[in-house]
Amino acid sequence: MRTALLLSALVLAPASAWYLPGSSPRSYARGEDVPVQVNVLQPMADTATVRGLVSYDYYDERFAFCRPGKIEAASADLATMLSGDRIYNSAVKLQMLENKTCTPLCMAQVSPKQAEFVNARINGRYAINWLVDQLPVANRDVVGNSTRVTTIGFPLGSTISATGHKLTTPALNNHYEIHMQYHERGPNEFRVVGANVLPVSLAREKGEPSCTASEAMFLSPEQTTEVAYTYSVVWTPSDTPWATRWDAYLNVVDPKIHWYALMNSIAVVALLCVMVAVIMARTVKHDINRYNAIDLTEDIQEDYGWKLVHGEVFRAPPSPMALSILAGSGAHLLSMAAVTLVCALFGFVNPSFRGSLGLVIVLSWVFLSFVSGYISGRTYATFGGKVKGPFMWLNGTVFPGVIACIVLLLNTILIANRSAAAVPFSALLGLGLWYGASLIPCFIGSVFAERSGSVEPPVRANRIPRQIPPTRWYLRAWPSALIAGIMPFGAAWLELFFIMNSLFGNRVYYAFGFLTLTFTVTVITTATVSILFCYFHLCAEDYRWHWRAFLTGGASAFWLFAYGMFFWLTRLSLPSLSSNILFIGYLIVFSLLDFVLFGFVGFAACYVYIRYIYSHIRVD
Known part of the structure; x- marks a missing residue:
């Protein structure tokens, strides 16, 4: 993660022009x-x-x-x-x-x-x-x-x-x-x-x-x-x-608006991080010390709190293959976002170089698919699965296939409207070749994951799962996820407004420095909120954290979709059915990408947190 000093230096002049080699100026004679x-x-x-x-x-x-x-x-x-x-x-x-x-x-x-x-x-x-x-x-x-x-x-x-x-x-x-x-x-x-x-x-x-x-x-x-x-x-x-x-x-937007929203988001995430730090330093540390202070020579040992489920938290979740594939896809998107933002900060993505954003996305998708293969493979192996041919193939095709089907449907609508934005067949063929090339690094990553094997849990899982007591309504899967998703969305909502204006209002988006800081704040907020709710679930003796952590991390996508519908009602006045379908389709694609990316952030943060706390307790 970049230091705050470096990030601040990079965004001091977000609108300054910076040109790539090959885009040198041309002089003309009279x-x-x-x-x-x-x-x-x-x-x-x-x-x-x-x-x-x-x-x-x-x-x-x-x-x-x-x-x-x-x-x-x-x-x-x-x-x-x-x-x-x-x-x-x-x-x-x-x-x-x-x-x-x-x-x-x-x-x-x-x-x-x-x-x-x-x-x-x-x-x-x-x-x-x-x-x-x-x-x-x-x-x-x-x-x-x-x-x-x-x-x-x-x-x-x-x-x-x-x-x-x-x-x-x-x-x-x-x-x-x-x-x-x-x-x-x-x-x-x-x-x-x-x-x-x-x-x-x-x-x-x-x-x-x-x-x-x-x-x-x-x-x-x-x-x-x-x-x-x-x-x-x-x-x-x-x-x-x-x-x-x-x-x-x-220079069409006052940068003070960006700074105001960014400082507000930083203040919120700082408060959240302090809250989580207090819980980790006081509550969790106190719990660990209290658990470890129990005399193991006694015939009866009474467990309570989140230690009660120590034999369940490392049990494989339902549909482990689906969760592993989503985790690998989220790690892939996270690495792509990081590389794209770094390229934008160094000027390789700028409006003077047409197609630069698409070029960076395509190249990073291909070469970083290794991340998807490796993360999904290690996750599936940890859940007890076999990283073999069927899993490798599904990992490389399921999520990209879903996005491709939606995009092809939208492209068909554009073709029917004789729109210039419709991607021609030659470009689709080229994109298909690039996608085929991305499968090679994905398979290589899966092979490395298979050789690396599973990650051994610090605590063995019990043979018979324990019964989960009834939980309060706000700790159930969907209510807790929607509550948790408000804070990551709140950290990024203003920047989302400028991005949507760029995508659907045909404006030039240039504030990549602010976007990098906002993205970093959103990732930290997502991780801390996911850890916080994971702790609440474990204290309620609910050990089904895997899918809940992913759902909690990706819950900002639901608020993104809701905000997109609000933008549709207030900023758009689309007369034709095709234009409305296009907007809804694009919004679904963006929401899916948001859900998978930040869902992986929540899942990874909770996994690291759970391994940490359960590796510091004594289990008889």
Whole structure:
């Protein structure tokens, strides 16, 4: 575990740009072509409620956008495809330091069916996404005499008139005022450091493109509409260096909010840790001393408290194979999360390197599957199972198979909606090959676990299990788990809000330093809460701790799902059934991952705790 000093140092500047080798800056000479690319259309990130989860290809024929002479797709790897990016060249032409005024782009014929589709996307607040020199184009928000970057992408159209009234028919933005910022490095050496667009809706006058029209451009649902697309370009100098050009896109949230929530979570976990420490130092130590002080020469020895179940706690639980597989999968996810956060802290996961997050996840999934094989194998061997072929195969396929089935179902819905976020067959095939490769380290880990054998318990299990007395309602499996899950969820709920805004609100998430600290606090909270409730269960003479520890640790997933439903009701306004199914499906996947990861944390913490206390008592 990282020290608090190192973690604090890493999060002092969470929004600073950091670039990987291979993403070096490009300089342009005066008049040199600057590449403009287009990406998928998504709902705007600045809306109070998101009205869609389906993204669309820019060159989807239903939009009738202007096309270059030859459409060329940017080279995309598996990670980029999984992230939902579909990048192509554009018909817009930019030359360094060359201003343009009302330059015709194309004349498009929009049919009534296309008009209905486009108007629906405008009502859904969809945004157009361009890239200039690999830098996303942002909406240019004018406030008084100053301008500021608000969101990535600019609106496809508007439902509000220039006077602020609601339009009965949405207006299409068909003129783009492009404002480029450049940084001068030297004589005839310039770099792109900013790209903003102010879209405008302008009707055609006398059959010719016009940039001075007073009327907005409306698409008719009854007849074909001719749309003239135009653009203007203005280049302005900037003191912003290339290395920090992403700061304008990332500095959108006051870091004090993160710090406030983080300090609150740290205070809660500190109080919890003190509580557990007091129990361990006073109650448990006192119990151990009292148990060991009993005269073993006497004919009768009276056991009480958690010592009564010393002959039961190391008994194999029901369905030991299922629990072992879940424990191995949780250890796999925990190691993946740790590696991903470390890569993010060192800049290997950042928005300037598209697909970096997916790349790190895929690679860590493959190479760290050894952890899954080893942990599940040792756990199953400790429960008395045989780590053989059937177990190895189930360990490598059951949990990934469940997640894959849900994801494939969601991908089918995306394909049915002709969404750009749908993963193509080639990417699915590549993902399948990576999954096949992950089975090899998983099997190797299981072989090592088989050779290592089981972990010998400090106390032998009795042949006949003792009867469990009735317990109070709050110590039963589900009530105690739900009560325990509140605290880990409370430690991370605010960061979850920003993550959900990034996933479903199309915002850029960048606070990986805060995320690392929050994740660490959540892991510690989960471990301490699981130990605390495990102690309560043992004192109540309930020795069925294995599944309860896993359920207690993963109980934050239930509150995560509940919070996701609250987010769905308050932040989303999804008009179609498919979008609602997509959100529920994604939420189920996230909840399952949370349950398995933190369930392993609770199980591992309780196992270490139980081995410790029962190895320090004398048993006749």
